[in-house]
Amino acid sequence: MSNLGFDYSNTLNFINLHEISYLEKYAQMSLDCLLNKTGQGKDFLGWVDLPRNYDKNELTHIKKAADKINSDSDAFVVIGIGGSYLGARAAIEMLSHSFYNILPKNKRTTPEIYFAGNSISSTYLKELLELLEGKDVSINVVSKSGTTTEPAIAFRVFREFLEKKYGKDGARSRIYVTTDKRKGALKKLADEEGYESFIIPDDVGGRYSVLTPVGLLPIAVAGINIDEIMKGSYDASLLYKKNRMDENISMKYAVIRNILYRKGKTIEILVNYEPRLHYFSEWWKQLYGESEGKDHKGIFPASVDFTTDLHSMGQFIQDGSRNIFETVIKIEKSIEDITIYKDKTNLDGLNFLEGKTMDFINKRALQGTILAHNDGGVPNLIISIPEISAYYFGYLVYFFEMACGISGYLNGVNPFDQPGVEAYKKNMFALLGKAGYEEEKQILEKRLQK
Numbered sequence: 001m002s003n004l005g006f007d008y009s010n011t012l013n014f015i016n017l018h019e020i021s022y023l024e025k026y027a028q029m030s031l032d033c034l035l036n037k038t039g040q041g042k043d044f045l046g047w048v049d050l051p052r053n054y055d056k057n058e059l060t061h062i063k064k065a066a067d068k069i070n071s072d073s074d075a076f077v078v079i080g081i082g083g084s085y086l087g088a089r090a091a092i093e094m095l096s097h098s099f100y101n102i103l104p105k106n107k108r109t110t111p112e113i114y115f116a117g118n119s120i121s122s123t124y125l126k127e128l129l130e131l132l133e134g135k136d137v138s139i140n141v142v143s144k145s146g147t148t149t150e151p152a153i154a155f156r157v158f159r160e161f162l163e164k165k166y167g168k169d170g171a172r173s174r175i176y177v178t179t180d181k182r183k184g185a186l187k188k189l190a191d192e193e194g195y196e197s198f199i200i201p202d203d204v205g206g207r208y209s210v211l212t213p214v215g216l217l218p219i220a221v222a223g224i225n226i227d228e229i230m231k232g233s234y235d236a237s238l239l240y241k242k243n244r245m246d247e248n249i250s251m252k253y254a255v256i257r258n259i260l261y262r263k264g265k266t267i268e269i270l271v272n273y274e275p276r277l278h279y280f281s282e283w284w285k286q287l288y289g290e291s292e293g294k295d296h297k298g299i300f301p302a303s304v305d306f307t308t309d310l311h312s313m314g315q316f317i318q319d320g321s322r323n324i325f326e327t328v329i330k331i332e333k334s335i336e337d338i339t340i341y342k343d344k345t346n347l348d349g350l351n352f353l354e355g356k357t358m359d360f361i362n363k364r365a366l367q368g369t370i371l372a373h374n375d376g377g378v379p380n381l382i383i384s385i386p387e388i389s390a391y392y393f394g395y396l397v398y399f400f401e402m403a404c405g406i407s408g409y410l411n412g413v414n415p416f417d418q419p420g421v422e423a424y425k426k427n428m429f430a431l432l433g434k435a436g437y438e439e440e441k442q443i444l445e446k447r448l449q450k
């Protein structure tokens with residue numbers, strides 16, 4: 001199968017070819033640290049070999065659970081936040097019908113899928129519960145640490161909802177837990193209540209966990225072929241362990257974005273031209289943001305959906321502060337297409353598009369935008385996949401994960417920790433009066449009174 005394309009020609013008016021080759025040996029060292037587990041964060045490199053070494057029994061377990069959920073549920077709620085939800089959502093939105101949840105029954109054989117526990121909005125949760133009235137529901141609570149507040153709150157609410165509806169035993173058969181093998185409040189709860197559980201490997205951090213049960217169970221429930229996803233990631237893993245930059249585009253992508261960063265391009269915008277890629281960008285933002293943004297450095301990862309956002313953010317990208325570069329995900333062939341017909345009156349003036357397909361027009365928009373943004377001082381990278389499929393989802397995931405690890409090492413950070421995330425949690429717990437935070441509470445309350 002043909003694989004990913006990488007076109008960096010629209011960066012060459014900003015960087016020199018020798019800059020790329022100067023960084024090759026540092027990128028090779030970074031790759032080596034990932035493959036041989038010798039760099040910072042080396043205890044969280046389980047994702048590197050995952051496509052080759054994943055637990056086959058766990059995959060069978062996932063498929064079995066997905067079959068059961070399909071047979072007894074109208075709706076499936078995935079409770080998780082950050083890396084415990086974005087990968088699943090990215091895959092489901094990218095690979096399913098755009099209107100999946102509201103398709104009529106004869107067009108969809110799998111349950112409606114909703115996400116909860118990714119905010120602390122009571123309105124969102126209340127309205128979701130309202131929507132689920134009268135439906136048969138199963139839930140999957142996902143948390144590696146098993147202690148994250150947002151999903152823990154949502155799980156408490158959903159447990160009550162299910163237990164009221166089905167009784168304690170009935171609810172038990174509809175609750176699926178994905179968490180750590182040993183530790184965390186969720187693990188304890190799952191063991192005590194006897195919930196069906198899936199394990200997140202110790203050495204795979206949240207944002208690198210989409211190819212574990214974290215992502216794979218919800219994705220399988222949506223009817224997506226998870227073997228194909230693993231196959232795509234497997235093929236990518238063979239390619240992106242290659243040590244030469246001319247054979248390894250994930251290494252090249254990492255190098256070029258680092259060169260651009262060092263020239264003041266501190267914001268990378270991931271661009272798509274298909275609405276179903278919106279959550280893929282959200283997944284990518286967590287991957288890169290949490291991996292690279294530390295020690296007061298890093299590229300800020302942003303995203304836009306084009307052409308939608310050309311009508312809102314386009315002005316800034318074309319003409320605002322010149323600290324941006326774009327990485328465009330191009331889909332060579334769209335899933336569906338529509339041909340523009342000739343209209344006798346031509347009142348809308350669109351007859352010049354007669355006989356052209358919408359995908360063709362979309363591609364022209366892509367090309368025109370890249371050139372315009374380039375003229376405006378925005379370097380552009382293009383990553384292309386032949387089509388949207390489970391295989392290429394797995395492929396892209398691995399491509400970006402590998403590039404992220406290399407890129408983090410190139411910039412001298414540990415791409416596998418996220419110490420900065422704790423600051424808000426500490427403050428929130430203190431303000432809520434959690435035991436052990438008494439002193440912080442006093443300090444913060446005083447600051448709030450000012």
Ligand SMILES: O=P(O)(O)OC[C@H]1O[C@H](O)[C@H](O)[C@@H](O)[C@@H]1O
Nearest residue numbers: 082083084143144145148206421
């Ligand atoms: O899976 P969990 O332990 O609940 O974590 C969910 C998310 O929350 C955190 O605060 C981390 O910053 C993320 O990296 C993580 O993906």
